[in-house]
Amino acid sequence: MDSIVLIKQVPDTTEVQLDPKTGNLIREGLKSIINPDDAHALEAALTLKDRFGGKVTALSMGPMQAIDVITEALGMGADAGVLLTDRAFAGADTWATSFTLARAIQQVGSWDLVFCGRQAIDGDTAQIGPQVADWLGIPQAAYVFAIESVNPKHITVKRRLEDGYERLQCRLPALITVIGEMNTPRFPRVDRLLAGCREKAPIRVFNAADIGVKTREVGLEGSLTHVIKTFAPKFKREGKILEGGKESVVRELIQRLKASEGATACRAFASACEL
Amino acid sequence: MIVWVEKDLCDGCRRCLKACPYGAIEIKEGKAEILDRCTACGACLEVCKAKAIFSDAEPKKIPDFSDHTGVWVFAEQRNGRLNRVCLELLGKARELGEALDQEVCAVLLGSRVSDLSQTLIRYGADKVYLVQHKALTHYRTIPYADAVEALVKIHKPNIFLLGASHLGRDLAPRISRRVGCGLTADCTELSIDPEEKILLQTRPAFGGNVMATIANRYSRPQMATVRPGVMVAVPTPDKKGAVVRHPFQITESRIGVKVLETVREKKTGSDLAEAKVIVAGGRGVGDAQGFQILRELADVMGGEVAGTRVAVEEGWIPPENQVGQTGKSVRPEIYIACGVSGAIQHRAGMMHSRYIIAVNKDPRAPIFQVADWGIVGDLHEIVPEMIRQLQASSG
Numbered sequence A: 001m002d003s004i005v006l007i008k009q010v011p012d013t014t015e016v017q018l019d020p021k022t023g024n025l026i027r028e029g030l031k032s033i034i035n036p037d038d039a040h041a042l043e044a045a046l047t048l049k050d051r052f053g054g055k056v057t058a059l060s061m062g063p064m065q066a067i068d069v070i071t072e073a074l075g076m077g078a079d080a081g082v083l084l085t086d087r088a089f090a091g092a093d094t095w096a097t098s099f100t101l102a103r104a105i106q107q108v109g110s111w112d113l114v115f116c117g118r119q120a121i122d123g124d125t126a127q128i129g130p131q132v133a134d135w136l137g138i139p140q141a142a143y144v145f146a147i148e149s150v151n152p153k154h155i156t157v158k159r160r161l162e163d164g165y166e167r168l169q170c171r172l173p174a175l176i177t178v179i180g181e182m183n184t185p186r187f188p189r190v191d192r193l194l195a196g197c198r199e200k201a202p203i204r205v206f207n208a209a210d211i212g213v214k215t216r217e218v219g220l221e222g223s224l225t226h227v228i229k230t231f232a233p234k235f236k237r238e239g240k241i242l243e244g245g246k247e248s249v250v251r252e253l254i255q256r257l258k259a260s261e262g263a264t265a266c267r268a269f270a271s272a273c274e275l
Numbered sequence B: 001m002i003v004w005v006e007k008d009l010c011d012g013c014r015r016c017l018k019a020c021p022y023g024a025i026e027i028k029e030g031k032a033e034i035l036d037r038c039t040a041c042g043a044c045l046e047v048c049k050a051k052a053i054f055s056d057a058e059p060k061k062i063p064d065f066s067d068h069t070g071v072w073v074f075a076e077q078r079n080g081r082l083n084r085v086c087l088e089l090l091g092k093a094r095e096l097g098e099a100l101d102q103e104v105c106a107v108l109l110g111s112r113v114s115d116l117s118q119t120l121i122r123y124g125a126d127k128v129y130l131v132q133h134k135a136l137t138h139y140r141t142i143p144y145a146d147a148v149e150a151l152v153k154i155h156k157p158n159i160f161l162l163g164a165s166h167l168g169r170d171l172a173p174r175i176s177r178r179v180g181c182g183l184t185a186d187c188t189e190l191s192i193d194p195e196e197k198i199l200l201q202t203r204p205a206f207g208g209n210v211m212a213t214i215a216n217r218y219s220r221p222q223m224a225t226v227r228p229g230v231m232v233a234v235p236t237p238d239k240k241g242a243v244v245r246h247p248f249q250i251t252e253s254r255i256g257v258k259v260l261e262t263v264r265e266k267k268t269g270s271d272l273a274e275a276k277v278i279v280a281g282g283r284g285v286g287d288a289q290g291f292q293i294l295r296e297l298a299d300v301m302g303g304e305v306a307g308t309r310v311a312v313e314e315g316w317i318p319p320e321n322q323v324g325q326t327g328k329s330v331r332p333e334i335y336i337a338c339g340v341s342g343a344i345q346h347r348a349g350m351m352h353s354r355y356i357i358a359v360n361k362d363p364r365a366p367i368f369q370v371a372d373w374g375i376v377g378d379l380h381e382i383v384p385e386m387i388r389q390l391q392a393s394s395g
């Protein structure tokens, strides 16, 4: 059972500090980490390898420094790593990113499963997994939190739904997106980490030519969507103190809430709708 | 896209060889030759003194999309019940459709779901594209993607919205890949640019710490998933609409997956990050008993309970429900702070909530400075009154 695991290097947004005055994100000193869901995806692949044998390859697209997450993956037990790095890859939307990753996967050779995280904590789109699966023309199982069984033809998984879960049998080769519930990622082993840092470490570095793409198909140029503006979420607070007796202030509060854009969030107001 | 050398012009100066970042040029018999590795990046064109290198690449143009029209909404249903989010999307789609003077269409897939068409029309659809087939009974990625892909390629919509539900986020990326169009994830705001007439799609990223506005100029439909509970469903009770049925064929061997079982589970534990409503308590709540009342309010509103560090230290709520600098960052639609002073470390975790309500007996408490609406008073009186009135209003 050979697997490819897609891992992304991301800034640690759980340690996000906000400027107490402006409420903006303070970017300096943000640590880079392996995207949390991806560590779970890697653990899932390594668990299968422990049981059934096979090879695990970690694949990441990013700047040269993303080699750190590949090394970490080797430390956890991956057999090989591939880093996709090229100035031409920069600024990609999910269309261009998934195309690039899919080309690289086809380049890596034979595999039965592609694992990825459900979602990256920076871009937050959760689109890469399904798009890569579609470029590769293979079935997918998203939001997976348990692998029940694997045989040479099929994998059976449990995947999360909003109100429960689904047991799904999926033909191989397939792509699986993993959620954090699935497992606890193992710690990297120091000897493996050190080996991963040596020159002979089994890490391949690919650029656009190595995966056979044109620069205009990837990165910012190859993208179909573009971020035209970013800003800190800020809402003008009404800052209104409601006055009067208990009953009347609460009534006023509820009226204001009902008339606001927040009304749909509140279950007590939902009964008006027929669903 | 190719790059080539006119051999007659080439003087074999080797400048291109050095400029190529990909090692994709060789000199053979004194002339440059472009290899298969070429990525058409154009670096060699810039350095060639003899102007012997050519490329057929043209500057990226925005194509003419005037043949793409209509605002589409994916009508997500499971077990014959519509997901509320698709009615919310229809509400938004009407607004966008009016701004563009284009019709609103719903896409409904399943088996024996035609009854739902009328609901979709009564919430704003001018037309319902209905595809029914046994293979579409339970959601599976590939048959759904196949069916929607076919519809989109035939009817060429301008805008296509799906709910950012588990299903929507599983399906939308595959459709976007098939159709070759961009996709914006989990939008919380949509509007039409008054000049360019394109869809401006605004969404949170970096765990909600940054908002980004995204445009999709180079492909159609302009496709987005939209966060449930953000847009407002607007009934259009007297509306008439058409139902257009489409045939569909698929074989099980193409699908590749089988749903063995679907299990409904009551959610265990709370999920603050996903909660739309959070009722938070601080020292003013007084004891664990007091948090029971906050729990009741949260239940009536369909939300979760959280608290300050003090509430955690007192053992009234578990540590994973702490909000603030050393706890969780949350951004619900409604955050109700009861008996919370509003220390900066607490505010750091909740200041991006859409609406903030504060109940505190001290009118000078800093929490009122970040609140939309404040009630000065004893939470032990105000909160039960809120529960009473909300219960009365929901009947």
Ligand SMILES: Cc1cc2nc3c(=O)[nH]c(=O)nc-3n(C[C@H](O)[C@H](O)[C@H](O)COP(=O)(O)OP(=O)(O)OC[C@H]3O[C@@H](n4cnc5c(N)ncnc54)[C@H](O)[C@@H]3O)c2cc1C
Binding pocket: A006, A007, A008, A009, A035, A037, A038, A041, A059, A060, A061, A062, A092, A093, A094, A095, A097, A101, A115, A116, A117, A118, A119, A120, A121, A122, A123, A124, A125, A126, A127, A128, A129, A225, A227, A230, B182, B183, B184, B185, B203, B205, B206, B210, B211, B212, B214
């Ligand atoms: C503020 C902001 C908003 C954006 N909004 C959009 C948008 O709405 N639509 C859009 O198309 N693009 C958007 N992008 C671009 C998008 O973030 C990038 O394309 C990014 O490379 C992939 O998307 P993601 O981070 O959302 O990954 P996700 O789709 O959330 O990632 C899912 C999984 O895919 C794998 N993966 C993702 N990226 C990589 C990688 N580089 N290397 C290896 N594995 C990877 C990982 O396993 C990961 O867990 C946005 C970017 C920014 C900065």
Ligand SMILES: Cc1cc2nc3c(=O)[nH]c(=O)nc-3n(C[C@H](O)[C@H](O)[C@H](O)COP(=O)(O)OP(=O)(O)OC[C@H]3O[C@@H](n4cnc5c(N)ncnc54)[C@H](O)[C@@H]3O)c2cc1C
Binding pocket: B281, B282, B283, B284, B285, B307, B308, B309, B310, B311, B322, B323, B324, B325, B326, B327, B328, B338, B339, B340, B341, B342, B343, B344, B345, B346, B349, B359, B360, B361, B362, B365, B377, B378, B379, B380
């Ligand atoms: C490094 C650091 C990190 C921290 N991280 C966090 C964090 O992540 N999250 C966090 O919350 N705190 C954090 N704190 C603690 C923070 O500074 C405050 O001490 C804490 O938030 C105060 O909690 P409180 O509002 O419950 O209590 P208090 O500040 O004591 O406020 C209680 C409020 O309740 C009101 N009140 C009392 N009785 C009633 C009543 N019957 N009806 C209505 N109102 C009433 C009072 O008027 C008062 O305003 C951190 C502190 C430090 C130094």
